[in-house]
Every structure is written in structure tokens, then in C-alpha cells.
């Protein structure tokens with residue numbers, strides 16, 4: 117594996133932040149259902165060290181993972197941070213005492229969320245804060261991102277936030293957010309079998325805005341497909357590597373943040389950046405979106 121290539125590099129528009137296209141999503145560093153401590157905290161620390169040593173310079177997180185625990189583990193493992201490390205966080209939700217996910221976008225709540233991220237990550241300013249809309253499978257049309265983006269833009273003027281992104285959003289949400297402040301990235305659910313955002317990805321590519329798919333490996337229900345398995349076998353790779361390589365191939369503005377709590381899976385996922393998919397495999401994978409899971 118060439119640790120340094122990691123899919124090439126991409127600069128968040130209008131910023132000095134350049135990252136490798138293969139990054140890391142830190143959500144899995146909390147316990148089961150992303151609630152409470154992880155089963156193996158030492159392994160989580162090793163995952164973060166290995167990621168950085170392999171050249172990863174883009175970590176996606178949130179203070180509602182755990183809650184607080186994922187950010188505290190990132191700080192324990194990596195603080196003081198390397199200058200080139202870009203940590204992207206998100207605000208717009210909190211966890212109930214039972215682990216439930218509660219959407220919240222009030223002004224004071226968002227301000228407190230930014231301060232929670234700053235404190236638990238040990239930072240004076242956050243590189244990128246994503247305003248997270250509502251809805252996982254599909255964004256909620258009733259959500260208006262503009263008041264939330266206004267609050268984060270206010271914190272940006274105070275120097276607490278460097279840049280603003282959005283997540284769990286539609287094309288209209290993105291345009292609405294852009295009417296308030298420059299948007300430097302968009303994060304939504306997308307993978308080789310869930311492609312409702314195809315048009316949005318192309319539109320963002322034309323604007324040089326990165327699209328960062330969450331659940332690139334299927335999330336809580338990891339991808340299972342005979343087509344993926346067959347493609348992987350033909351390439352001497354794993355199905356997860358093929359799924360990640362397909363995303364890198366799909367569009368140059370796609371940045372990856374696959375999540376794992378395992379050093380073995382991390383190594384496997386990073387190596388996917390070196391996997392070139394032949395044209396016939398890409399054609400086969402194009403038909404996967406309609407295939408039922410095996």
C-alpha cells in the first residue's frame with residue numbers, strides 16, 4: 117500500500133485546507149449504538165494513531181458520538197494535533213438518556229454544541245462545522261438550514277469556527293445555506309447501493325465543493341451483495357475495498373470517511389485507495405443500486 121497517496125488530494129473551496137480523499141470517520145469509536153464507552157478503548161487509540169501515521173489528515177466526528185466520548189478519545193490519542201489535520205464536526209442533534217437521537221437547532225443549543233466540541237477536542241477553533249439537518253435516509257424538507265447557518269456564521273466571525281458545511285440535506289437546503297454563508301462541504305448518505313444523491317454530487321462537483329458520503333460501507337448494516345463479492349474476488353480485494361474504490365472513482369469531489377473501531381479494518385479500508393477498478397467491474401457495479409442485499 118502506498119500510504120501517502122490515499123486517493124489524491126482535495127482542497128475545501130475558499131480555504132487553505134487540503135486533505136487526502138481517503139479520510140476517517142470517528143463515529144465507531146464510541147460504544148454499541150454510538151452510546152457510552154467503546155469495548156476496547158486501547159484499540160480505538162491505536163486506530164487513530166495508525167490513521168495519522170498512514171497519512172490520514174481528515175477526521176469526521178461529532179460531540180454527540182458517545183456523547184462526548186469519541187471527541188475525548190480523539191483528543192487523548194492525537195492532541196496536540198498535527199498542523200495538517202482537518203477535524204470536521206457537526207451540530208444539530210443531541211442524545212437522550214436512553215441513547216435516542218434528538219434533533220435540535222435552537223440558537224443557544226448550537227452555540228453550546230460548538231463549545232462542547234471545542235472543549236472535548238481541546239481546540240480554540242473548529243476547522244469545519246457541519247450544520248446537520250434532520251433525516252438519515254432522506255433529508256427532511258421542512259428543515260430550514262438558514263437560522264442554524266446564521267448562528268454558526270456568527271461563531272465564525274468570533275473566530276471559534278473556521279468554515280461551515282452542511283449534512284443530511286437536499287439540493288434546496290444547500291442553496292438555502294449558501295444564501296447565508298459559503299458552504300465548504302456537504303455530507304449525506306450515499307454508497308454503491310444508495311445513490312439518490314447522484315445529481316447533487318455532480319452539481320457540487322461543478323462548484324468544486326466536496327461531497328462526503330456517510331455510511332460509505334452501509335453504516336449500521338454493512339453492505340452485503342453477491343455482485344460486490346464477485347467483483348472483490350476477481351480483483352483479489354475485499355467487498356468493502358471495492359465499495360470504497362467505487363466511491364473514489366464515482367466523482368473526484370467525493371471525500372471518504374469510512375468508520376471503524378478496528379486497526380485491521382482501517383488498514384484494509386485505506387488500501388482501497390490503491391485499488392483500480394477495471395471498466396467491466398465498474399459497469400457491473402452500476403447495476404448494483406437495484407440489487408437486493410444478499
Ligand SMILES: NC(=O)c1ccc[n+]([C@@H]2O[C@H](COP(=O)([O-])OP(=O)(O)OC[C@H]3O[C@@H](n4cnc5c(N)ncnc54)[C@H](OP(=O)(O)O)[C@@H]3O)[C@@H](O)[C@H]2O)c1
Pocket residue numbers: 140141142143144176177206248252283284303304329330331332333334335336338356357373374375376377378380381382384385
Ligand atoms: N451526518 C450524519 O448524519 C452521519 C451519520 C452517520 C455517520 N456519519 C459519519 O460518517 C462516518 C462513516 O459512517 P459509519 O461509520 O456510520 O458507517 P460505514 O463507514 O459505512 O461503516 C462502518 C461499519 O462498517 C464496519 N467496517 C468498517 N470497515 C470494515 C471492513 N473493512 N470490513 C468489514 N466491516 C467494516 C464497521 O465495524 P468495525 O468497527 O468493526 O470495523 C462499522 O460497523 C461516521 O464515522 C461519521 O463520522 C455521519
